[in-house]
Amino acid sequence: MRLLSIYIPSETLPHIFGKNHNGQTINLGGKYIYTFEENANGNVYVKDKMKNEKFIENFWLNNIKLVSAIVGENGTGKTTILNLLREPYSYCKYIYEDSNSDGHIITDNSEVNEVIYYSSFLNINQSDSENGNFKDLSKYQMMIDDTEYENLDLTTLLELHNSENLKRWIKFIELKNLSALLEEMSLPAFDKIKIKIHSISIDEYQTSYSFRPFFNELKKRVDLERTEREQAELDRLNLTKVEDIRNSRATQKIKLELEIISRVILKTQNILESSGNKYLEEGHLKNNYTIKSKEFINQPSTKDAFYWFVENSFIQLKQKSEKILFPINEIKTLIETLLSYIPESKEIDNWTEFDVNFTQALEIIKAYENFLLAFKDKFAYDKKVLISFSPSKNLSSGEKGLYDLFSVLNDLNYKTENNIHTNYNIFSKRKKTSDNLLILLDEADLGFHPEWKKKYINIIQQVIPFIFKNKSIQIIITTHDPLTLSDFPNNNIVYLFKNNARTEILDYDFKQRPTKTFGANISDLLTDSFFVNDGLIGDFAKESIEKTITWINNNKDPKDRNLDFFDKELAHHKRVILIIDESIVKIKLSEMISELEDSNNFQKQILDDEITFLTNKRKNLQ
Template identity: 25%
Template sequence: MTILYLWLEKYNTFENLNVNFGGRYIFNFNQIENKLEMKENPHYIDKFFDIVELNSNSEISLLTGIVGSNGTGKTTLIEVLRNIFTEKYEDLNFKFILVTKNDGKVKVLSNLENNLSIPTIGIRVEKNHSEKKSIIFISTIFDRKIEKSRDNEINLSTNYLLKNINMDSYESAKIRQDLAFLQFNNKHRLLDDVEFKLPEKLIVHILDTLSNEKIDKSLSLSDKIIDQKNRFIINIQYNFVNYALNIIDHWLEVEVLYKQDSRNVEKVRRLIDVKNEIKNYKSWDYLREQLNFYKQGKHNNINLLVNLMHFVDKIIDTTEHSKDFEVKIESDSSFSLSSNKEIFDFIQLYSKNVVGSRDFFGFQWRSLSTGEESLLDIFSRIFQSSKKTMSRKWSEEIIIFIDEVENNLHPHWQKQIVNHLLRIIKLLFKNKKIHLILTSHSPFIISDIPHTNIIMLERNGDISNVKENIEDLERTFAGNIHTLLAHSFFMKNGLMGTFSKEKINKVYSQIINSDRNELLLNRVILEKQINIISEPLIRNKLLSELENRLKLDIHDEILILKERLQNLENISYDKNK
């Protein structure tokens, strides 16, 4: 399915919003006549974004860019579309007209009360008829915005993923998704044209577990223990002890506060006994013996701690003997794994043994910059969403929203991201037709999208709307980045930074308003400030102005010469006394 047009009466900062998405037809809602007007899009090229040379049975049917500065409503526009596709129309708090194309048929969806006059060329009207569509929402932005679960939506936004888990659990889940994508990529070579080096080393940190009754390890980590391996082993053992105390406190809270069942008395008593044994921690072997004693049955909670303890034992053993994976100790509280297979095997074992959503370890890719991690994050989320679509009975046509796709990316990668997305999406989504919608405020993204496929949002006061005449920007596709960036839509008041502009204005004011003696006194520092200006026109103009102000007219020269002559006469008179 592709979105062709949206009219929105009023929502948030939008009023009477008319949006075309770059399809075969251009629409406009004439409110006076209650009529939907339609004409051919003269710039439309069928399958323009579909990379046909890739051996895939999927199709990128349309690409749309939503651009604008912060606060213009890019994410809000996506929110409106997500609401239309996932909510019942009677539950929506706005009036709208939406034109889509599905299975080759143009369809008008609307919740307007009055009958809508539409063109009669094979367009079907469905009034007040909720039609849930398959959509994917991806965003790496974390701004604590509340994200809810929606029917027929795969939500892989950071806000949603962090909704029910803590940051450490999110990081470990993210690493697992990265690994799944990297393994798929190693087999199918999706990223051969990506220039950054894929990660080959994973740093694993022992998390400092917070506990109300934390066991102090300072006595064990005395100056006598100078071997880093032994310090590492003691660290991981004591962290397990505090982790176990934290977990048991959580289990007790659940049993006592929420279940309140007399049948749980024995379970609570057993947990308290285990907790007391852990608090009186004597040695690692003794703790293992006690946990094995208290575990009862396959589904007993204590059994989960026993399994995790066995996993920690495996790591300790691996520091001495290479078995399942090779651990290299990096510090007293961290170690590294150096091959994708070892990393994957380790994460698989860890996922099976970690207790619930409470992470025992933290993870970080070595040698990846923030931008490289962001790029890998986007790719792995797309991969994850493609796997989820295969497990659901979705229609062939899907809409993918990616919010602020250039987030944390260097301009060099911003130039490449659209091409990477089109290729990866086409290869990952089997038997699907995709409408990809990106939000951005980067001219690098815009240069890969024709101007008729760009929705330019601007804000005037409290109202946001689409820029009326998109031709003002001329052509954007394959456009010069400097030309696009210099356009007032991206940069009001020119390209120069505010700080440098204020400095230049201050220098100019000093040149104009100072007298000659002041200028002579400050000449060196003024010339230094002028000479670091990159723009030659401004630099030469200021130097010329400074020289002109320092020049003397004939009367000034006569006065200065008379003054010098008088000084010489005074000196001669003093010597002759």
């Protein structure tokens, strides 16, 4: 199923198209170009249906049926138009085509396809407005989903979201057979996650009076244990010279182990600090233990002493009220999980961070999340970050953006395939899901370096079908970038033009409408400014043109031709040449392909079209 055209009835979007506006038609570059008519009663019908001469069947890669772009300056309504596709019962009319028909009008698209909206920037207006066939994967919605709608401050929200985001990255990278595809696309892979343990400063104004001596004593025990264990390790290795000790990493593991224990203790104390002074006098220990109690003194290590403290401590607001306990299991699990994956000393460069593999990272992330959430109800959700997670390889913003996009799509597909999609986000239950996907990418290329903007359309055509296997896929993007547009045939682009306070959709016959995009060279200036290599057209357009050149060269000699397919292939490559909007390339290819036919008719057609274009351009200048 493929969406060809959208009709927006009159006076329905006055903030975009102006007060009392006429009905607006959006054609997406399908097999036909439609014109609608709306009568006085508001009834809509197709007035005209014209064959799109530049449409090429099976032009896009894999199982993608159509890719279209909506462009225009800020405020022209690009996102508003995408929003027209999210409602199951819309005031708009849609033209869909399938294998059995060239197009029919529908108003309810809820059972036609699954609509997936992705945006890499925060758009709070998108939140909380999903429905049966619409999935909101925008940045803000994903942040809300990742924290399960808890009312949290932004810092904490981002901390949990980033952890969940890294989980999605890992799950995406671990997809079977993906590594070859990543290598082919030059999208960097990484197999390690860097775990960094952050220091937390404590003011100690809000810690319960009875708890403060224990926290102070634990700090002293950490320093004492570090000194004793480091000296014992140096003695074991017989290291006595100052220079040898400095050059040795023998004690790195000890330092890192004790830093983890120390900083989890500080994080726990800071949670008490963040809870405010309501627990100042309400902190207690069983049996009235103190730091001089032998049970505490005789603990063999700082870790054991801390475990003993949280096991024997509680908060009680009144004598007979409920005892508030520390989340003992979550505290222990976090510490033990971190300690279990510390590498050997020789592998530790910095005793506040270390690398782990994906499986270990997921276990640490889960333990840390459980630790944070365990304090939430009775204590405070502390804002200071204890652990941060990052790829072991530095990634550009464009690479991170692509990983974000593909990982959330993969996560959605996993939940859908495993029949848990009805509990994902907040969209209502459905009896079935469609195999037709309409994917809306709202400025997903925002912030990409020009090199990655060149790759953008080519990459999404390879990865999205890889994720959504056996699905029929249509993609609509919004963009501001000419490099992205160079991968689009001109008829696949919806141009929005700001005319005073209202937006106009530039139909194919509008003079203001740009006429050349696919394979057109954007500007040599970008080469100097952004160091873009290998030309300035999109990779998909470049590869399509190169395929045509290769085919022509392989068929110069009639003896080398496969006569069963030659005519069909010839027609296909002529159509590719027709949509190329770089005149020099287009004319040269028409000359080359005409030599295969012993006829100059096709070349004459191309030259006539170019003459007409230049003549009209000259008239417009006059």
